[in-house]
Amino acid sequence: MLILGIRGRHTEIVTMEKAASSLGSGGLDVYGTPAMIALMEGTALYSVQPYLDPGMTTVGTLVNIQHKAATPIGSTVTCESELIEIDRKRLVFHVVVSDENGEIGSGVHERFIVNIDQFLEKVKQRK
Template sequence: MLTVGIKGKEEIVVTDANSAKTMGSGTLDVFATPAMIALMEKTAWKSVAPYLEEGCGTVGTLLNVTHDAPTPLGMKVWCESELTEIDGRRLVFSVAAFDETGKIGGGSHERFIVPNEKFQAKADKKAQK
């Protein structure tokens, strides 16, 4: 059952592939902000996926986060999420990212529960125009 308080945790290692230089968000060999955001989204959606009705998923609709500290290549990064609000199909999460030296960012993330096939069909219909 989907309830407030569900927690998630996902981790990755900073590589050239998720660096600011490679992702185009800067020129340095540090963990990219877009990569941090993707990790936050992944942590949130994976934490609630087992509790959703068959055929449903979630889509991200809002992020309000800060990226407060750099992380070099080779270092482990992880995100922790907690579901803090359920309002119908709208889910609100608290998210925080850490590296091996401490917190590197955090904030809030909002997702909506959607029927996967219907949502995909709506997106695919745009390509037909």
């Protein structure tokens, strides 16, 4: 059962594949904002997945974050998420990412609970 306060935590190493220069979001070899957003989304997703019924998952629908500091290649980054609002199928998370020197990004991420089969059927109809 989903309850407020569910927390998630995930850590990754900043590699060149996660660099802004590799992701097309900038020209520097530092942790890219798209990689940070993916870490935030994944942390939130996996924090609540065990509480969902079989055949259900969540999909990201909103990201409102700030990327506050640059992180060099080879550093370790950690995301922590907390479920702060439940509105029927809409879930809202507070997310924070830190490296060895402190916080590098934070904000709000929203996900919706969906039935996997129904969702994929709607996707097929968009072709």
